[in-house]
Amino acid sequence: xxxxxxxxxxxxxxxxxxxxxxxxxxxxxxxxxxxxxxxxxxxxxxxxxxxxxxxxxxxxxxxxxxxxxxxxxxxxxxxxxxxxxxxxxxxxxxxxxxxxxxxxxxxxxxxxxxxxxxxxxxxxxxxxxxxxxxxxxxxxxxxxxxxxxxxxxxxxxxxxxxxxx
Numbered sequence: 001x002x003x004x005x006x007x008x009x010x011x012x013x014x015x016x017x018x019x020x021x022x023x024x025x026x027x028x029x030x031x032x033x034x035x036x037x038x039x040x041x042x043x044x045x046x047x048x049x050x051x052x053x054x055x056x057x058x059x060x061x062x063x064x065x066x067x068x069x070x071x072x073x074x075x076x077x078x079x080x081x082x083x084x085x086x087x088x089x090x091x092x093x094x095x096x097x098x099x100x101x102x103x104x105x106x107x108x109x110x111x112x113x114x115x116x117x118x119x120x121x122x123x124x125x126x127x128x129x130x131x132x133x134x135x136x137x138x139x140x141x142x143x144x145x146x147x148x149x150x151x152x153x154x155x156x157x158x159x160x161x162x163x164x165x
Contacts, residue, residue, distance in 0.1 A: 045117060048135045049128050059120050066116045070109055077102050 051059070081102065084095045124132065 045120070046132065049124070049131050051128070055123050058123050062116050062119050066112065070112045071105065073109075074102075074105060077105070 046059075077098070081095070081098045084091060084098055121129070121132070
């Protein structure tokens, strides 16, 4: 389980920096589809919610400030991880330590972005919040469906317990 978490975090860090660094003209990143449809990625949470111009400006201001406050991705940390992964001999403790360090930094960034999203959410009217929450539930259902389609059929079946004698 720890390896799976570490792989997911590393993939997230690598993909986030890749997406942030380019415009992604290929359209191969599903994660960015919603953001691209909305224009700016920080509005993807609010897709389908009609915002007033005043709300849009307040959200732009929040994001401008967040760009200054949120810690940047440390490219040297990613380079160190790459060196460990591509080394002739795999050093699991070193990789684990590097990934945990990068994970802690990622958590700090994610918490800061969650604060900004909360501030943006609090700019909404009750009607807008209801629409946002309905859209969120719909996206969760779509994600669950996509995940179940990706899982092999054997993984979807419940595991029967085996008694060893």
